[in-house]
Amino acid sequence: MSEHQHDHGAGEESQGHPGGTPDIQLSYRAKRSLAMQELLVEKGIIAPDDIQRSVESARARSPSDGARVVARAWVDPAFKQRLLDNALTAIAELGYDFVADTGLVALENTDELHHVVVCTLCSCYPGALLGPPPDWYKSLAYRSRVVIEPRAVLREFGLELESDIGVRVIDSTAEIRYLVLPGRPAGTEGMAEEQLAELVTRNSMIGVGLPLSPELVTT
Amino acid sequence: MSEREKPAPAAHDRGGWATEEPVDQGEHQWADWEYRTQALARVLRSKGIVVTDEMRRGIESIPAPEYEALSYFERWSASFETLLVEKGVLTPAEIDEKMKEVEERWG
Numbered sequence: 001m002s003e004h005q006h007d008h009g010a011g012e013e014s015q016g017h018p019g020g021t022p023d024i025q026l027s028y029r030a031k032r033s034l035a036m037q038e039l040l041v042e043k044g045i046i047a048p049d050d051i052q053r054s055v056e057s058a059r060a061r062s063p064s065d066g067a068r069v070v071a072r073a074w075v076d077p078a079f080k081q082r083l084l085d086n087a088l089t090a091i092a093e094l095g096y097d098f099v100a101d102t103g104l105v106a107l108e109n110t111d112e113l114h115h116v117v118v119c120t121l122c123s124c125y126p127g128a129l130l131g132p133p134p135d136w137y138k139s140l141a142y143r144s145r146v147v148i149e150p151r152a153v154l155r156e157f158g159l160e161l162e163s164d165i166g167v168r169v170i171d172s173t174a175e176i177r178y179l180v181l182p183g184r185p186a187g188t189e190g191m192a193e194e195q196l197a198e199l200v201t202r203n204s205m206i207g208v209g210l211p212l213s214p215e216l217v218t219t
Numbered sequence: 220m221s222e223r224e225k226p227a228p229a230a231h232d233r234g235g236w237a238t239e240e241p242v243d244q245g246e247h248q249w250a251d252w253e254y255r256t257q258a259l260a261r262v263l264r265s266k267g268i269v270v271t272d273e274m275r276r277g278i279e280s281i282p283a284p285e286y287e288a289l290s291y292f293e294r295w296s297a298s299f300e301t302l303l304v305e306k307g308v309l310t311p312a313e314i315d316e317k318m319k320e321v322e323e324r325w326g
Contacts, residue, residue: 030293038321045266055254055257138291140238156241
């Protein structure tokens with residue numbers, strides 16, 4: 001029998017494999033994190049499978065959750081109004097449960113006003129609807145620049161807005177997260193809610209992109 | 220406005236800093252330790268050991284040169300250590316001791 005390649009000791013065995021890139025070379029701080037986790041388990045402060053269970057529930061979340069919310073708002077004006085009035089209770093109708101002490105606000109993009117979301121201080125993001133934030137959302141360049149030159153940053157993402165469309169940059173906090181509600185693309189009349197959801201990209205819900213055109217997904 | 224009236228923002232307070240660096244849109248696949256580190260935050264919160272604002276304060280109090288040098292989840296690791304030691308959940312000595320085992324395993 002060949003040697004097991006990922007046998008890195010008790011911590012690994014008891015916690016399972018998170019499904020990321022296997023740890024090969026770890027930095028000091030990465031090792032420090034694993035050391036603390038193992039200590040917490042040894043001391044009985046956390047259970048051996050707490051970490052793995054949390055990894056699995058985090059991995060289950062993706063932008064398709066947010067896309068369901070947006071598609072529902074496109075087809076159901078009453079739901080859209082509830083979403084804009086109180087996003088937390090509206091997404092609960094679809095079975096989404098936000099962190100209890102965190103607010104959620106939906107921002108509607110219109111022909112006159114485009115919203116783009118940032119967290120200048122760190123990385124606050126509506127993870128329950130979009131999964132983990134992309135690397136660029138956490139980058140120093142995005143956090144520095146999007147608040148002073150949003151149109152230039154949007155251009156880097158391939159989004160050229162007409163000059164008569166206003167841009168509002170919203171800075172997230174640990175208390176309030178934001179979901180951009182993009183406008184429904186033209187030519188989607190008569191499409192079913194599930195098909196519409198496929199048009200809703202992650203970037204369109206952050207505000208650095210637009211939903212896909214229907215011809216890209218209906219073939 | 221003189222510098223005395225307007226102190227330089229802390230390293231984490233990034234909005235409006237002058238930079239022409241383009242936004243790197245590449246995304247790396249998370250390593251296992253990054254998934255585990257993110258998970259640890261959620262576990263510690265769910266058990267009431269830390270709250271989100273403490274996590275943030277732990278990150279925001281990392282000295283500027285270190286803040287710039289550390290990767291995203293390395294900052295989280297530093298924050299956990301600050302908080303868990305402050306709260307008396309772990310001691311620096313026992314983390315150092317456990318580090319020896321981890322170092323041996325990982326080289």
